[in-house]
Amino acid sequence: xxxxxxxxxxxxxxxxxxxxxxxxxxxxxxxxxxxxxxxxxxxxxxxxxxxxxxxxxxxxxxxxxxxxxxxxxxxxxxxxxxxxxxxxxxxxxxxxxxxxxxxxxxxxxxxxxxxxxxxxxxxxxx
Numbered sequence: 001x002x003x004x005x006x007x008x009x010x011x012x013x014x015x016x017x018x019x020x021x022x023x024x025x026x027x028x029x030x031x032x033x034x035x036x037x038x039x040x041x042x043x044x045x046x047x048x049x050x051x052x053x054x055x056x057x058x059x060x061x062x063x064x065x066x067x068x069x070x071x072x073x074x075x076x077x078x079x080x081x082x083x084x085x086x087x088x089x090x091x092x093x094x095x096x097x098x099x100x101x102x103x104x105x106x107x108x109x110x111x112x113x114x115x116x117x118x119x120x121x122x123x124x125x126x
Contacts, residue, residue: 022047030074032067051075 023046027033038061044050053075058068076087 023050026050026074030070032071035061035063035067038062047078051078 023039023044024033024036026047027036027039039045039050042061044053044057050071053071055068055072058071063071072087073083077083081087
């Protein structure tokens with residue numbers, strides 16, 4: 001007796017490439033290729049996603065301090081921060097957000113920040 005046929009997705013395994021080439025090339029250029037699998041295994045699967053990583057995320061992933069600074073500089077540079085200008089305390093690699101702060105635009109209310117102060121702009125901080 002033949003096993004029943006199952007519907008399986010038509011996946012061409014020859015089109016499945018290596019991990020994101022952009023991320024891999026950045027890490028190789030920085031001499032930090034040892035972190036590629038940590039990134040991929042924790043959902044940081046593209047350079048675009050890694051560019052929003054926080055310092056705390058990197059600490060949780062077990063990054064060495066020097067590697068954290070090196071990656072922060074690379075992210076800041078990719079966002080247009082000049083190489084010869086020191087990084088500020090505000091996390092440049094996170095688009096200027098403070099650690100843990102998120103910006104959310106809502107359609108339903110003007111704005112409500114975490115301090116409960118109402119303002120007229122449409123970006124909320126959490």
